[in-house]
Amino acid sequence: MKLQIFFSSKLAFFTSIFLLLSIPHAVSADRSNHTGFLQCLSLRLNDSNIVSKVIHTPNDSSFSSVLTSLIQNQRFSAPDTPKPVLILTPVQPSHVQSAVKCARRYGIHIRTRSGGHDYEGLSYVTHKPFVVIDLRNLRSIAIDVDNRSVWVQTGATIGELYYEIGRKNKTLAFPAGVCPTVGVGGHFSGGGYGTLLRKHGLAADHVTDARVVDARGRILGRREMGEDFFWAIRGGGGSSFCVVLSWKIGLIDVPSRLTVFNVTKFSEQSALKIIHRWQFVSDKVSDDLFVRVMLQRYKNMVRASFPGLYLGSVTNLLKLVNREFPELGLEKRDCKEMSWIESVVWFAELGEEPIDVLRKRTRASLSFKAKSDFVQEPMPEIAVSKIWRRLQEPEAEFAQLIFTPFGGKMSEISDYETPFPHRKGNVYEIQYLNYWRRGEEKEKCMRWVERVYDEMSGFVARSPRGAYINLRDLDLGMYVGVKRSKYEEGKSWGVKYFKNNFERLVRVKTSVDPFDFFCDEQSIPTLKSVQVM
Incomplete structure (x- = not known):
């Protein structure tokens, strides 16, 4: 009753x-x-x-x-x-x-x-x-230290995953993103990268099994779903194919102590000199070293930051940087040794908090728009200088550009190993971001991102101009279903996210979800669409 x-x-x-x-x-x-x-x-x-x-x-x-x-x-x-x-x-x-x-x-x-x-x-x-x-309630994390593996449910955040790994063992880690509130579901299914990508590749590269609910409502593991299905959800965006319930991942070794550092410059001339050299060494230097470039405003000035992580001691880091990248001007006072799990807190800019802070689920307070690019040849100083000028504009008060270096392990894994194709030949990735507080600022802040993105078109990857699915951008296109088939529409942005892997993703989609049950504005289409979005 x-x-x-x-x-x-x-x-x-x-x-x-x-x-x-x-x-x-x-x-x-x-x-x-x-x-x-x-x-x-x-x-x-x-x-x-x-x-x-x-x-x-x-x-x-x-x-x-x-x-x-x-x-x-x-x-x-x-x-x-x-x-x-x-x-x-x-x-x-x-x-x-x-x-x-x-x-x-x-x-x-x-x-x-x-x-x-x-x-x-x-x-x-x-x-x-x-x-x-x-899926917030499906968030269990079961760690097998002896076998260096974890089953993590999709509703867990990467912060919760990191916390549980760090609590169990100080020399095991997992190579995923820097934002602890990101859910593992979308992050892993789009690829997922962070400070360990040059040494160990993407999060998706370390997924060894998964449990999903397919379009027929069946719970399948890797063996039942087959290798093509399993391939597709590790970088192709799982929401196009199924609901991923949980992932099995392999852990990687890290030193008990490693080094984090940050160098900051407010002088455009000094910053451009470092960035210029960074473009030539960041993807080629030892894969134990990860150095990002972050450009943003700080107290009404443009600031260039160079945060990094080194899988070793401060002493060895200084020797390496002084030999390979002296332009950075790294000094001992810029560096700090700590455990891997403490470095996760440091990179998330959570201050001196204990590692428990990684378990907190906080809600973002700002609106934002983002775009992405991949750079295959160092861009000239004039291009970076133009970005610097754009960051001085009023609507760029909360804007940010992030340059993430590739190379290392990323160049060793085939473009076809997973759906994420942006591997060898890419020097770094650019993320363009602009944030705002008030609704009336939306249009001008979004136009700012578009202008910077358009101005960079001559300096980034072309044919296609690549994009990262985890930094989704509906400006690349979405289904409207007027004159073209869904496949033809989807291909226009699908090749930017997945390059030649798009066609295999379409074949997998057609096989496992022929009626296009799992679909959104940019999902993988079937070869013959049953229904237009």
């Missing part, structure tokens, strides 16, 4: 909400589909206590907090941003199975959210009625 009363309250909500949302001719069909989905899902869960914890509709007090707590780009928290008609927060894998089976049966569009860091909000925003599967 309790479950029936719960169903009635939820169904009453869906009846009212779809009368408001649906166009007149579709009211009956939409209402039938969505109430049917809710009833199907609730009956499969078969426990009113569980249902009330995992199903959240807009008339529930929990809905707003569940939705907004993982919106990591406030550009998508505006009142006019489309909201889901339901959020599901599964507490066990079978709940995800039920959601997929019921959604497919009733033609419901779903989005899957891990940490909420999709740069264009596609894990929780779209312009059609949709349901969000929010």
